[in-house]
Amino acid sequence: DADVTQTPRNRITKTGKRIMLECSQTKGHDRMYWYRQDPGLGLRLIYYSFDVKDINKGEISDGYSVSRQAQAKFSLSLESAIPNQTALYFCATSQASRVDGYTFGSGTRLTVV
Amino acid sequence: DQQVKQNSPSLSVQEGRISILNCDYTNSMFDYFLWYKKYPAEGPTFLISISSIKDKNEDGRFTVFLNKSAKHLSLHIVPSQPGDSAVYFCAASARVYGGSQGNLIFGKGTKLSVKP
Numbered sequence: 001d002a003d004v005t006q007t008p009r010n011r012i013t014k015t016g017k018r019i020m021l022e023c024s025q026t027k028g029h030d031r032m033y034w035y036r037q038d039p040g041l042g043l044r045l046i047y048y049s050f051d052v053k054d055i056n057k058g059e060i061s062d063g064y065s066v067s068r069q070a071q072a073k074f075s076l077s078l079e080s081a082i083p084n085q086t087a088l089y090f091c092a093t094s095q096a097s098r099v100d101g102y103t104f105g106s107g108t109r110l111t112v113v
Numbered sequence: 114d115q116q117v118k119q120n121s122p123s124l125s126v127q128e129g130r131i132s133i134l135n136c137d138y139t140n141s142m143f144d145y146f147l148w149y150k151k152y153p154a155e156g157p158t159f160l161i162s163i164s165s166i167k168d169k170n171e172d173g174r175f176t177v178f179l180n181k182s183a184k185h186l187s188l189h190i191v192p193s194q195p196g197d198s199a200v201y202f203c204a205a206s207a208r209v210y211g212g213s214q215g216n217l218i219f220g221k222g223t224k225l226s227v228k229p
Contacts, residue, residue, distance in 0.1 A: 004156070033216070035219075040122065040221060041221060042119075042202065042219050042220055042221035042222050043157070043202060043219040043222075044219075045216060048216060058216075090156050090157070092156075096214070098214075100147075100159065100162060101147045101149070101159045101162065101204070101217065102157075102159070102217060103159075104149075104156030104157045104158070105156050106154070106155055106156050107154070107155070107156050
C-alpha cells in the first residue's frame with residue numbers, strides 16, 4: 001500500500017457542487033499539506049496542518065476548506081466548485097523533526113464542468 | 114512574488130549528455146534546498162537535497178550545486194537517460210521559530226526531455 005493515499009484519483013463534478021478530496025497516510029508524520037498543480041504555475045499550497053488542532057491557510061485557500069480528522073487523515077473540501085478549480089491536487093506529509101522534505105500522494109485530477 | 118524561480122519551463126537533451134536544471138531564490142533565510150521529480154499521473158518524489166552549509170551534494174548520477182552568494186542552485190544529471198524525462202521541481206525552506214523546518218516553497222518546474 002502507498003504511504004500517502006488520495007481518493008478519488010479522478011473526479012468530474014459540476015459547478016456549484018460540494019466535493020471532498022481525501023488523504024490518508026501510514027508514515028506516522030505529524031504534518032500534512034494540500035497542494036494544487038496547474039500548468040505553468042507549479043505547486044501552490046492550499047492548506048497545511050501541523051497536528052490535529054493546528055490548521056493553517058496557504059497561499060491560495062479561498063474557496064477551499066480542510067478537516068484534520070485524525071493524525072493520519074486530512075481532507076480538502078470545495079464548498080461550491082467552480083471551473084477554475086480544475087487542477088491536479090496533491091496531498092503531502094512531512095515530519096517536523098526531519099529536513100528531507102515531503103512525501104506526496106499520487107494526486108487527484110479534478111475537473112469542474 | 115516568487116521566492117523560488119525556475120526560469121526554464123522546458124529542457125531537451127540527448128541521451129548520454131549532461132542535463133543542467135537551474136533554480137534561483139530570493140529569500141536569504143532559506144537554508145535547505147531540494148529537488149523533486151514528477152512523472153505524469155504520479156506525485157512528486159524526492160530526488161536530492163542540499164543544506165546551506167554545503168556547496169555540493171552528489172548522489173549517483175545526480176549532483177546539486179549551491180551558490181549562496183548568487184542565490185542559485187543547479188541540478189546536474191550525468192549521463193542523462195530517457196527515464197530521466199520528467200518535470201523537476203526545485204524547492205526551498207527556512208528554519209522557523211522553535212528550530213523546525215518551515216514549509217517547502219516550490220518553483221514552477223522544468224520539464225526535461227531526454228531523447229534517445
